[in-house]
Amino acid sequence: MKNLSRYSGAFIVLIVLQLIIFNNIEFSGYVNPYVYVMFILILPFSIPSWFLLLLAFFTGLVIDLFSGTLGVHAFATVMAGFVRPLILTLNITSEVNDPDMSPSLYRNGLRWFLFYTVTVVFVHHLSLFLVEIFTFSNFLHTMVRVLLSTAVTTFFIMLFDFIRQRR
């Protein structure tokens, strides 16, 4: 029950931050950080993959409804929710004492958390930008947008995770 309120709190905070602040950030049209993906990253290790997928779809759909891009974010978040368990099995950490805990910078170490964040965020941004324009022409331009945005999103997620642990 405590967990439920904690995660729904994080969900609301991330969605509001995304809609009010991050959707309005843009540097020369190349950097569009989508920090709300952090919600998918911080769900507990023990979450069943089918439930993770449903939550991811729901998260994307909420963002879609508010930014008028029906389906685009849902597609990308489901993709991120699908690769998350694969990356967790690839990138094993010994620090999982309690399967109900959420992956974090503080407990799992900088290197582990950075790799985990970058890969999931990259998959999300790549599918998002590709689906958004729906063409492979100008692929280089899209790739530059994906890489720059991934870097900025990752930076903010690390920052927020740091703040989250300090509380």
Place this chain on the structure above:
Amino acid sequence: MRSLLNFLLRFKTLILFLILEAVALVLIFSSHNYHQTVAYNAARTVSGFVSKRIDAGTNYFRLRQINEELVAENIMLRGRLEALEAGMQEQFLTVDDSLSGISYSYLNAKVVNNSVNKQKNFITIDRGSRHGVTRGMGVASATGVVGVVVGVSPRYSVVMSLLNADFRLSASIARNDYFGSLAWDGISHRYATLSEIPHHVSITEGDTIVTSGYSAIFPAGLLVGTLTGEQERGGDFLSLKVMLSTDFKRLTNVFLIGSLNREEKQNLEAEVTR
């Protein structure tokens, strides 16, 4: 039967993944008319409400620049008025023009949500069906063409921005009236491409690009931008790079253009070409 069940259980995550992605794709592809759905309108009203509050704050810091634009527009209108009055005194023929020639009506609006960083950008404005806005109306600002209304709710309308990969505009070179199709290049919010210009046409850097008026969404001669001089040759046609006169990053005041004769024109054209 049992093996089928086993199979489904074993791959339940993968199957769920594929189903959800399929749903997302269906949503994307059906979203051409999604603004008509009730759910979308509800969400638009909520997000329009939120955007309006945010906009009220940011607007304050742009007052100076808005003032400057208004002054510039006033001066331009005054000049036009002067020209009209001068014309009327000279000849009566213009009266005839005013009897049958008024084909566009205007309504001012404020931008409450805007983006320039996606491939398909939309703008939300604070006028809706209550104010008589309908789909297909043109939207422009004091500095030039902005977009076309694609969705209407009672209080808000969604405008497909010129900065949208799906947007096409019939535009012509003001100096020699050659017309082509203008579309956004998807890269910078300051530039678009005017294509289908025959390659024998002589062009100069800085030539003005205006609307052709063929679509009856925009009146002819509305400013779009200026040529940068960069051009690309493909087949028999030239593609010219156009610097847009409107800075979409600081769009605040726009006006809607309602065409009074568009239906008649389209009906006639449909009848003849059928």
